[in-house]
Amino acid sequence: MRKYYQGLQRLSLPVVCLLLLAGCVKDDCKHTYKIYTPVYKTLTQLRSEVKSVAARALVNPGKIYVKDNMVYLNERGEGIHMIDNSNPQNPVNKSFISIPGNIDIAMKENILYADMHCDLAAFDVSNPTAVTVKKYVTKAFPSQASNTLSTNPDSIKVIIDWRSRDTVLSCDSYNWLAGCSSCGIFFSASASSSSSQSSTSSSGVAGSMAAFATVGDYLYGLDWSFMSIVDITSAANPLFVKHQPLGWNAETVYYFKNNLFIGTPVGMAVYNIQNPTNLAPVAWAGHWRSCDPVIADDKYAYVTLYDGAICGTTAKVNQLDVYDIGNIAKPVLVKSYPLTNPHGLSKDGNLLFICDGRGGLKVFDASDIQNIKLIKEISGIDTYDVITLNGIAYVVTKDGLYQYDYSNTSNIHLLSSLKWSKASN
Numbered sequence: 001m002r003k004y005y006q007g008l009q010r011l012s013l014p015v016v017c018l019l020l021l022a023g024c025v026k027d028d029c030k031h032t033y034k035i036y037t038p039v040y041k042t043l044t045q046l047r048s049e050v051k052s053v054a055a056r057a058l059v060n061p062g063k064i065y066v067k068d069n070m071v072y073l074n075e076r077g078e079g080i081h082m083i084d085n086s087n088p089q090n091p092v093n094k095s096f097i098s099i100p101g102n103i104d105i106a107m108k109e110n111i112l113y114a115d116m117h118c119d120l121a122a123f124d125v126s127n128p129t130a131v132t133v134k135k136y137v138t139k140a141f142p143s144q145a146s147n148t149l150s151t152n153p154d155s156i157k158v159i160i161d162w163r164s165r166d167t168v169l170s171c172d173s174y175n176w177l178a179g180c181s182s183c184g185i186f187f188s189a190s191a192s193s194s195s196s197q198s199s200t201s202s203s204g205v206a207g208s209m210a211a212f213a214t215v216g217d218y219l220y221g222l223d224w225s226f227m228s229i230v231d232i233t234s235a236a237n238p239l240f241v242k243h244q245p246l247g248w249n250a251e252t253v254y255y256f257k258n259n260l261f262i263g264t265p266v267g268m269a270v271y272n273i274q275n276p277t278n279l280a281p282v283a284w285a286g287h288w289r290s291c292d293p294v295i296a297d298d299k300y301a302y303v304t305l306y307d308g309a310i311c312g313t314t315a316k317v318n319q320l321d322v323y324d325i326g327n328i329a330k331p332v333l334v335k336s337y338p339l340t341n342p343h344g345l346s347k348d349g350n351l352l353f354i355c356d357g358r359g360g361l362k363v364f365d366a367s368d369i370q371n372i373k374l375i376k377e378i379s380g381i382d383t384y385d386v387i388t389l390n391g392i393a394y395v396v397t398k399d400g401l402y403q404y405d406y407s408n409t410s411n412i413h414l415l416s417s418l419k420w421s422k423a424s425n
Contacts, residue, residue, distance in 0.1 A: 032168050039161040040146065043119055043138065043153035046100045046160075050121065052131035055081070055093040058400045058420040063211075065105040066387050066394055067204025070128065072105050072112065073401055080105060080114060082128045088392055088403050088415045094128045100160065106212035106219055107204045111235040113212065113219055117158040118144035120221065120230060122238050134236040141223040142243055207385035207396070208293040208344045213255045218276045220260060222250045229277055241277050256296040259328065263292040268303050270328060285323055285331040293344055293385075300334070300369060301325050304342035304354060318342060320354065322369055334369055344385030346393070351406065353393055355383035361395055361404070363412060376412045378404070 058081060062074040071083040071091065079099040084092040101117040110126040111134065120140035124132045138153060139145050146157040203214040211222040217233040218241075225246050231239040252263040259282060262269040267286035271279040285301075294303045301323040307316050318339050323331040341357030350367040361383050363376035382398040391407035392415065400419035406412045 034164045036162045036164045038159045040157040041160045043156045051098050053096050056096045061396050064207045064396050091418050104212045106214045108232050108235040137238050137240050140228050143224045207387050208295050209385045213253045215255050252293045254295050261294045261296050263294045268294050283329050306341050346386045346388040348388040353386045355386050358382050
């Protein structure tokens with residue numbers, strides 16, 4: 001969701017975005033298109049909407065974060081569900097934090113960090129039913145702010161929605177506008193001019209789809225083609241440090257042994273954080289254009305590639321790529337495994353869990369990287385992300401949160417499910 005709005009924001013600001021829907025109308029050279037106009041709110045307006053409320057149903061679950069006996073589950077674009085998981089067989093939906101535009105989650109101690117469009121909000125969640133805001137870091141993600149100079153939340157606006165309407169344009173007008181470099185108009189494609197055509201420790205654990213990572217006294221948050229670095233030495237008082245360019249549209253970040261593994265639409269990047277406020281590029285491994293969350297262990301990096309318009313590709317690339325990172329500066333592709341529509345993944349020992357989208361949850365024995373073997377396939381769920389921790393796999397699906405006991409690999413079984421239709425209120 002955030003990437004969708006970011007893309008439109010870059011193409012349209014400060015005027016409008018015209019997206020072509022159809023080609024020329026038969027026998028009369030005209031173009032049918034939609035005109036999109038942004039809907040804005042100031043940071044002050046958005047902050048007034050932040051509040052801790054009673055538990056609400058899961059409708060569109062996204063990123064996941066696990067800490068102690070709590071599960072924090074993002075409701076895409078709307079906030080965070082706080083789920084008491086003291087008994088994994090009976091998780092209790094305790095409360096909800098309403099956060100406009102929220103996508104990502106991270107934690108240190110009892111402080112939860114959440115993005116709110118261009119803001120970073122810090123919450124004290126020590127009492128799940130009475131969450132309090134400790135601080136807002138204004139424009140922690142500046143690429144999403146309309147006003148790049150001001151630090152006044154009253155004057156900083158962000159796009160919270162788009163309004164559209166259909167209209168028709170003659171071919172002459174269309175051609176003129178399409179060739180106008182200063183008109184603030186974007187057409188998604190050229191139409192034919194022929195009139196005969198129609199047309200997610202102290203920090204807890206995040207999932208592999210996360211765009212946030214907390215490492216020691218720093219929080220790293222992806223912001224389009226940049227990394228926002230925030231000092232969280234004092235957990236309740238985050239301080240913005242810098243906005244470091246990365247050079248591409250970064251999607252996910254995973255921390256392992258002093259390195260950040262970053263998934264982008266065109267490859268996996270590795271940055272060293274020995275100097276935590278100055279990321280140093282270590283390696284790059286390119287691949288087909290696709291979405292690609294990544295995790296790593298001592299020897300290998302595991303990258304799932306999946307297709308879709310949000311990744312900017314129409315290529316049907318759905319697979320697991322395994323890289324040898326014995327020499328971290330020179331990742332070597334070892335082998336690729338075909339999958340259905342892989343998204344998040346997690347690894348515990350030799351067990352590799354992959355959320356294969358509509359293909360369900362798949363558990364592999366990855367002890368032999370040249371011959372990864374499927375040992376369990378759970379179908380009937382459309383999976384998005386997974387965290388494995390202490391024998392429990394926390395799986396986010398389109399309809400909620402599922403937990404599986406994998407302590408006995410010969411008997412991996414469902415412990416509980418918290419679905420949108422059954423969430424407590």
